[in-house]
Structures are given as C-alpha cells and as structure tokens.
Amino acid sequence: MTEYVSRDDFSQWMCGECGLELVMKRVEVQYMGSGYPVELPTCSKCGQVFIPEVLAMTKMAEIEKLLEDK
Amino acid sequence: MNQTDLRELEDRCIQECSPWCVASCPIHVDVRAMCSAISKGDFDTALATVTKTVPFPRIVSRICDRPCESSCKRTESGDSIEIRALEKAALSFGSSKKTKMRPLAAKGFRVAVVGAGLSSLTAAFDLLKKGYEVVILEGRDQLGGKVREFLGHGLVEEDIDGDFAVLQDSRLDIRFNQKFGVNFSTNDLTDEYSAIYLGMGDLAVEDPKLRNFITDLKIDPLTLSTQTERLFVGGGLVRPNQAYSPITSILDGRRAAISIDRFLEGVSLTASRINEGPYQTRLFTNTDSLGSSFRTPSGEHHEGYSSIEAIDEASRCLQCECLECVKVCEFLSTFGAYPRKYVRRIYNNLSIVMGQRHGNKLTNSCSLCGLCEEVCPGDLNMGQVCRSARQIMNRQGKMPPSAHEFAIRDMDFCCSEECSFARHQPSMNSSAYMFFPGCRLGGSSPKNVELTYKYLTERLNGGVGIMLSCCGAPADWAGKEDRFAENIASLNSHWVEMGRPILITACSSCHSILKKAMPKKKLLSLWEIMDSCGLPPVRDNLSGLTVCVHDPCASRNEPQTQRAVRNILLKLGVRIEELPLHGRFTECCGYGGLMCFANKDLSSRVIKNRIEISDNAYLAYCAVCKDHFLSQGKKTYHLLDMVFSGNEDGEAFNRPVNFSLIRERRRFLKISMLRSFWNEKMSIATDYDMIKLHISTEVKDLMTDRMILEDDLKIVINQTQKTGRRLLNKSNGHFLAHHTPAKVTYWVEYSPHEDGFVIHNAYSHRMQVVEEATL
Ligand code: SF4
Ligand code: SF4
Ligand code: SF4
Ligand SMILES: [Zn+2]
Secondary structure (H helix, E strand, O other), rough: OOOOOOOOHHHOEEOOOOOOOEEEEEEEEEOOOOOEEEEEEEOOOOOEEEHHHHHHHHHHHHHHHHHHOO | OOOHHHHHHHHOOOOOOOHHHHHHOOOOOOHHHHHHHHHHOOOHHHHHHHHHOOHHHHHHHHOOOOOHHHHOOOHEOOOOOHHHHHHHHHHHHOOOOOOOOOOOHHHHHEEEEEOHHHHHHHHHHHHHHHEEEEEOOOOOOOOOOHHHHEOOOOEEEEHOOOOOOHOOOOOOEEEEOOOOOOOHHHHHHHHOOOEEEEEOOHOOOOHHHHHHHHHHHOOOOOEEEEHHHHEEEEEHHHOOOOOOHHHHHHHHHHHHHHHHHHHHHOOOOOOOOOOOOOOOOOOOOOOOOOEEEOOOOOOOOOOOOHHHHHHHHHOOOOOOOOOOHHOOHHHHHHHOOOOOHHHHHHHHHHOOOOOOOHHHHHHHOOOOOHHHHHHHHOOOOOHHHHHHHHHHHHOOOOHHHHHHHHHHHHHHHHOOOOEEEEOOOOOOOOOOEEOOOOOHHHHHHHHHHHHOOOOOOOHOOOEEEEEEEOOOOHHHOOHHHHHHHHHHHHHHHHHHHHOOOOEEOOOOHHHHHHHHOOOOOOOOOOOHHHHHHOOOOOOOOOOOOOOEEEEHHHHOOHHHHHHHHHHHHHOOOEEOOOOOOOHHHOOOOOEEEHHHOOOHHHHHHHHHHHHHOOOOEEOOOOOHHHHHHHHHHOOOEEEHHHHOOOOHHHHHHHHOOHHHHHHHHHHHHHHHHHHHHHOOOOOOOOOOOOOEEEEEEHHHHHHHHOOOOOOHHHHHHHHHHHHHOOEEEOOOOOEEHHHHHHHOEEEEEEEOOOOOOEEEEEEEEOOOOOOOOOO
C-alpha cells in the first residue's frame, strides 16, 4: 500500500499547526477490525496526516466496500 | 431463514415451471427452446433440442398425436403453434454433428425387450444408452410394429429406416419371428434375463393362457412394474381399448427403461418421478394484451414448411414465462434474474461464514414496496424476503455500515431534542387527536406542517395535539430491529402521556408503520379527514389542471386513503389521469427500503422511469415522493401545496433534494411552531450552530452526492478552530481540516471569509487513520 500518494499530491500542503513540510511516513489505517500499514504524507512533528481527495474517494472507498462485504 | 423457508419461497416463484407445450408433451420436448431457435433461423440448435429428447424424430415429427398443440398458450387468442410441423422443419433444415449414440460403460446386465413397436424400441434405445445389453424378441420380421400402419399416410419407409439406424449397436441383438408363448415362455425370459420389458401390442398375443397371464398382471402406472419381479409392461398392452398414441408409447418405453435401470442399480423405483409424463404446469403467462394470430399456411411444399415459413410460425410462439414482477420492478430486472434465483442468492449470502458476501447489494437494493406480491401468481413478496434478510445480517453483525448509516443518523436527528416535541393544542390540556406529520413533510415544507396543524385545530373538536418525530421506518427498512423497537416504545410512551389520542398521519409510510407496530391505536389519514371535514378556502383556481396521481408505495393497501386523495382533487377541480400502475399496483419513488442510500444509481433509474410515464404534472401525497421526482426536474405537487396555496406555488417545482436543507427545515419547524403556537422560545443548543458557511451550488451538489451535511462541516471547522490542527496550502492559502465526530472522517478545504468560511471542497472516508505524534 505504498504508492497511493505521489509527491505532487501533497507538495502544496504543509502542517498548519507546526509549520513543517509533510514527509512520507508509515501509518496504520483500520477498518472493520482489519489494519494495514500505509505510507502517507505526515507532519513529522505532530503526526497530522494528509489524505488527498482522490485517495479517499477511490482506493479507500474500494477497500472499505470490500471489507464491509466480508 | 432456514432451508425449509427457502424451499417454500422458491416454490412460490413459478418462473421455472415448464410452459404448457412442454408439460403436456409426454416426453417433454423443449418446444419453447426449439421455437426460439427456429425463430432466429437457427435450425441446427432446434434439431439438437428435438433429438435431445426424441428417440425417433423422423417418425415422431410425422405421426405424433401432438397433445402439446391443444394445450399451447397461443390458443387463448388464435391458433396453436404448429409444433409438430416445426419439429419436422428442424429435421429438414437443421444438420447435426451427432451420428451415433454413445452408450455408457457396460453395466453387465442383459435385458429382454419383447416387441418392436415404438415403446419397445424406445426402451431398447434408452437401455442401450445406459449401458445394458438388450435382446429384442419380435414376433414378426421387421421393426416398427404399429408405426408401419402409417406408411402411405404421412410416413415413408426412409423415415423408419433412418430413425431405426441408430439402433445398430454391438450390444443389441434383434431376433425376429419370436412369438411369445410359441417360441419362448415367461419362464424362459425370467431364467435368461436380468429384466424384461413386455411392449408388444395386445394383438400380438394369441395363446389364451398367456393372455390370461397378462390380464392378471397388476401394472403400476408410475413405474410400469408388475407383481412379478423383473417384469415391466407398457405400450398397447396397457391401453387395450384406446386409440393409438405414438408419443405415449414412447413415454412407456422411456418410463420402463428408467424403472429397469433403477431396479438393476438397486435404487428406489418411485423416488422423485413426479412430472414424468404429461402434467398440469403451474406456470403463469400473462395474455391480457395478447392479439390474435393464426397458423402460418405451408405453401407449395407437401413436405411441410419451408424454412421461411417455419421461421414465421416459430415467431408466433409466446416464449411462455412469468416474470410478472420483473416486468414492473426495476430492482428485480437490474440484477438480471428473477425471484426464484434471488431468494437462493440471498439465502446463500446469509450463509457465508468467511469470505466476500456478494449478495449484500442485492439484499439492500429492494425498496420493500410489495408490488411484486401484488402481481405474483404465487404471492411471493421479495420485500419481505429482503427485509428479513437485512434483519439477519444485522443480527450476524454483517450489515455493511455504509449501507444505511446516513439514514439512521438522519432518523436519530429527527427524534432528537433539536426537532422533536409533543404538545397539546395551545391552551388545552388534553388531546382527542394527535397530528403526526412524520419527519419528511417538515423537511420538505415546514409551512405545510404549520398550515395543516392550524387547519386541524380549527376543524376538529376535543383538542388536537401534535408530535414531531420519526415513525422509525428507516430502522425498520434497514433491518435494525432494536433501534426500531426502541423508537416505537418512545412514541408509545408519548402517546400514553398525551392521553391516548387518535393519531392523524400525513405520510403513508408513517401510517403503515404505526398500523403495524401499534396495532391497537386508532389511526386516521389526514386525507380522510380533509375529505370529510371540508377543505380550506382555495385561493387559486386549480380547475383545468390535469395531474397524474402517484400513490406512495406505502399506501398500496390503503384504498380508503387513495380514494380520499382523489376526492380532494375533484373538489379542487383538478382532473386526474391515472398512471398505468396506481392504487394497489403503484410503484415506489425510489426511497422505500432506503434504496436511495444502498443503491443510488438504481434509485435514480426508478425515479426516471416513473416520471417519464406521463408528461402531466404529478401529484404526490408523500413528501419524499415529491422531492424525489423534483430531483430530476419533474413538476410535482404535494397535495398540501394545492390545498393551501393553489397552483401558484412556484417554490413547489424546483427545489433540489438536499439533505442539509431538509435538516435545516426540520430544525426551523420546531423553533417556529413552538414560537407561533405556544409562544415558547427555544434556545439553540449546539456550539457549532453559529458558524456560518458560504457554499457554492457546485460544492453543495458534491456534498449531496457524497452525503456530507453542512452540519458535518461546521463540526469539523468548530473543532479545528479550537485545536488549530489543520493543513495549509502554500499556494492558495486554503486550510484543510479533518475530524471524525463518529464513524466517518470528514475533510473540509476552506478559507475564512468575512463573518464565516468559504467551503472549497469536502470529502470523507470511513477508514480510520492512526495519527501519532512522533516526537
Ligand atoms: S411474478 Fe415473479 S416471483 Fe412471482 S412467479 Fe412470476 S417470476 Fe416468480
Ligand atoms: S406459445 Fe410457445 S411456449 Fe407457449 S405453450 Fe405455445 S409453443 Fe409453448
Ligand atoms: S422493490 Fe418492490 S416490487 Fe421490487 S422486489 Fe422489492 S418489494 Fe418487490
Ligand atoms: Zn504538525
């Protein structure tokens, strides 16, 4: 689940709280009792992540559907 | 739902029952498939269909006594299909790659077949195929028996030779000039053979002793077995005084071969042999609008139809089937099959322990409207099937959360302090009646709720209370039994507190839910009251207007409500044109059963189909129906629009369905009613309510599509205002904040603007991200 976010997707965004650039970091996503590691742009200080619209509306929605029908 | 329930449900759907032609054909030639193939000019397939069942097709297609034709459904309006002539055409114009019979592995038994007529030869043919050795003992010196009497009467020698050629097989021994009682005895047969079939015609037996033996045989019509073990009897012997029926003789031979095979395999002779031979089919085929049509004459050909004529004739076949429900239900047609298949799919889906459940969408897409039951000859109600399947899914913990969560949240909101309340009529402390407008009428038009309440208090004596809440239909439709029961209990306790008043409903769904869940209560529909108490003075002249009444699906079994609505329209001077499906047969607007949440595309198609039926404006008396039709631009009145505003209510015709707006209106309704009727001031409780949003139409549409409420965005922004947690876009200065108030995470891209915030984008997901500070 590494290639879901490209540099272009998040280069415009920075952490509004800490004022830091986002960096790719391994975080855990969970749904319906299953967890997956995934690389997401993250503030290296406060841990705030960025999930781009296209990731939420396509790939994540797909996986949600799959897990819901399990 | 257990196996027995499943069987019972499957059995109600008669779609897979045979058409009349097939059921009445003693050997069940698939006539419908043959006609279908011929109508497409595919004679090869037609031939294969015939030869799959018929052992001697040249003979049968010429001399069959065709019981199929007299029972053909086509005879209800015109002539039967010329089935035998089409079989003949299949033989003439089709070609077959199959040249020889392919018997199964040798079974090691030898069977005697006495006689060489159609029944004996069919028995021999079937037994050879099953792997038996067969000895034919025939009194005369040629094959065919009675068939030969047809020579010169439609039958030629080549037909006989051609058909019997398939019998050339090394496991078959044909012995001519073997007269029963002369050349061999019963004992000879029982000594030498594992089983015996007596299929000679009655005339073939001259010896009186043998005649007596045969007359004394007790023949079981189902299996053709006799009291003598190993001895089976059929053909002319069984029906001494009846006209010769070639196809019945073939059936006898076939029946006997099945029995002999079972006998020699040592399995039950009688098990599951229903529908062997001709029977009454349970199929239903609608012939209401069937025009008459007459048999295609065969032109020059003495030899029967030309291929063109055959195609014409076969095209007259109705391809009999039921599908009554599928024809009227977009849901049923969308999933590509019919209820008999669906109940099995739904059952299987519920039985999956591990792995993907592919039937969830099917189960959740039905609108539970019950139209299928109305049109089904077996009274199968797929709505009930889907509803109980949803309950099971919930109990199993297998209901996909996203299917109905939005709707249930909406219901919770309606029942919350923010928009629900109950009061006696102002300055009274008891209620003979209680108005229950339901959650959607207020969401669609708060004004109509207030006007109706005022109307009721003016017309009815004894006090009219009001209760704003939701009847719980969404929970019921979603199969959430606990949530539904909880809601009913709460409604009930309010009703008791109010002194058990008569309930007045304005929504058919509320009406049917309350009727079912609170059976002892007295219920009246608003429309019945308006019909009997008289209408308020009408401001605008509606006469001359023509509308089509769309009865909500929940009114299906409320003829008095439907009648009251029409009476009101007549009093208003409105002309009614009935839709083809109305009253008891009305369709759902695409909201019932929460279809629009579980399968939005399907719901849109349902709306589209319904509104395209007539160019007239529609008249709805359920707020959801109205909003659904309006969402695709159909001019639709709510009956209250007409009663209170005449026809000039422009606002009635172009409001898009928007969940945030509906929510706003409900909230407003409570505040406004408390203030204007009871002079009470309600304070707004939520801390995010003061946040002001500026949202463009495009973003609003996007939010509707994504089922994101303005309230959701306010909650996110309120949260981020407190924590400061958000992302910043370096090039345009937009903020992006996310928050998970309950199960869904909402993302809002926004920028501060004057007294509030401009919303640029909003999206959501259900997966949870575990965010941790690393430092
Ligand atoms: S109406 Fe539908 S459910 Fe009923 S028998 Fe026909 S196909 Fe089956
Ligand atoms: S119309 Fe066609 S399918 Fe129906 S009974 Fe006649 S031949 Fe059979
Ligand atoms: S939507 Fe209505 S007609 Fe269609 S299957 Fe469901 S209950 Fe039956
Ligand atoms: Zn940070």
